[in-house]
Amino acid sequence: MSVVRVDAATVTMISLIGSLADNKGALGRRYGExxxxxxxxxxxxxxxxxxQDELGHARSTYPVLAKLGVEREDAGLDAGHPLVVISSELxxxxxxxxxxxxxxxxxxxFVAGARDSSIEPLAQRAxxxxxxxxxxxxxxxxxxxxxxxxxxxxxxxxxxxxxxxxASAARWPGPDGHDGYTAAVEAGMVASSPSAIRAQVRDWLxxxxxxxxxxxPGDWSEWDEQYRR
Amino acid sequence: MSVTxxxxxxxxxxxxxxxxxxxxxxxxxxxxxxxxxxxxxxERAADLEITFTAMGCPAMDFIEEDIRSALLADPxxxxxxxxxxWDPVWTKDRIRAExxxxxxxxxxxx
Numbered sequence: 066m067s068v069v070r071v072d073a074a075t076v077t078m079i080s081l082i083g084s085l086a087d088n089k090g091a092l093g094r095r096y097g098e099x100x101x102x103x104x105x106x107x108x109x110x111x112x113x114x115x116x117q118d119e120l121g122h123a124r125s126t127y128p129v130l131a132k133l134g135v136e137r138e139d140a141g142l143d144a145g146h147p148l149v150v151i152s153s154e155l156x157x158x159x160x161x162x163x164x165x166x167x168x169x170x171x172x173x174x175f176v177a178g179a180r181d182s183s184i185e186p187l188a189q190r191a192x193x194x195x196x197x198x199x200x201x202x203x204x205x206x207x208x209x210x211x212x213x214x215x216x217x218x219x220x221x222x223x224x225x226x227x228x229x230x231x232a233s234a235a236r237w238p239g240p241d242g243h244d245g246y247t248a249a250v251e252a253g254m255v256a257s258s259p260s261a262i263r264a265q266v267r268d269w270l271x272x273x274x275x276x277x278x279x280x281x282p283g284d285w286s287e288w289d290e291q292y293r294r
Numbered sequence: 295m296s297v298t299x300x301x302x303x304x305x306x307x308x309x310x311x312x313x314x315x316x317x318x319x320x321x322x323x324x325x326x327x328x329x330x331x332x333x334x335x336x337e338r339a340a341d342l343e344i345t346f347t348a349m350g351c352p353a354m355d356f357i358e359e360d361i362r363s364a365l366l367a368d369p370x371x372x373x374x375x376x377x378x379x380w381d382p383v384w385t386k387d388r389i390r391a392e393x394x395x396x397x398x399x400x401x402x403x404x
Contacts, residue, residue: 093350116350117348117350117352118348118349118350119350120350121348121349121350121351122349122350124349124350125349125378125380188381189379189380189381190349190380192380192381192383193349193380193381193383193384194349196383196385197348197349
């Protein structure tokens with residue numbers, strides 16, 4: 066990867082946009098793997114449709130990097146550095162729902178804050194991504210409510226998977242007060258601070274899944290700024 | 295814009311009306327995919343902005359190829375520039391009335 070412009074805000078946005086695309090691509094793969102084994106045929110069809118959406122989001126997001134002066138040689142759906150929790154096959158349906166709730170939730174909340182970004186190609190794509198993510202949210206919420214209603218081991222597993230996903234995805238926006246992120250907000254590249262993204266997703270998930278424990282990430286000493294994990 | 299450019303643009307729009315969405319027998323114009331079309335006589339170039347119904351649309355490449363072929367078939371066009379844009383966001387409101395009618399006749403709810 067070669068970076069031409071090196072101001073702090075742009076470097077942070079390059080990391081955010083590249084990682085957004087990487088994680089969208091990984092979500093597409095993970096969703097796609099459940100398109101033949103979801104609990105119901107309707108959910109399998111939904112998984113396939115969501116996979117197609119996510120792969121489209123990834124493909125459409127990578128070109129924004131070029132507008133920021135970055136040529137990423139490994140940009141593509143077989144490469145990238147997604148969050149560890151979605152870097153390999155999801156072990157159970159609860160993980161699928163948790164990935165949609167938490168990982169997609171965090172990414173979409175970030176995208177919502179880029180709807181009026183001063184990086185116009187990002188703003189353009191954000192509006193379309195948000196349109197398509199609406200259906201993903203409906204799917205995740207419907208399954209979470211269904212599992213909450215039934216209770217028992219399925220709900221316990223969903224809560225556990227949600228907490229596992231949160232431990233990873235909550236770190237994606239980065240630490241609050243990060244110089245590059247703060248500069249990006251000041252430059253109008255993105256609207257929501259890392260802690261605001263986490264708070265919004267946490268409030269939503271807490272209302273949806275009583276008993277879930279979603280702590281603010283603590284130690285950032287080993288956080289990888291480039292891959293946001 | 296010269297009269298020549300106007301007439302070429304009119305022909306190009308007509309050519310686009312012959313390019314169908316591979317998944318639904320409705321033209322890309324009828325589907326509301328074409329955001330803008332301009333002809334530059336000095337370059338003999340057609341500049342087209344297109345959007346798609348979904349970012350993951352599997353037919354995007356086919357549609358772009360079909361559009362390129364259709365526009366290059368015009369005797370006054372040597373170059374076609376296609377830019378995919380996501381704003382305006384495509385919604386069903388972009389489907390033109392004649393296409394809407396055709397889709398209803400095919401049993402597609404719009």
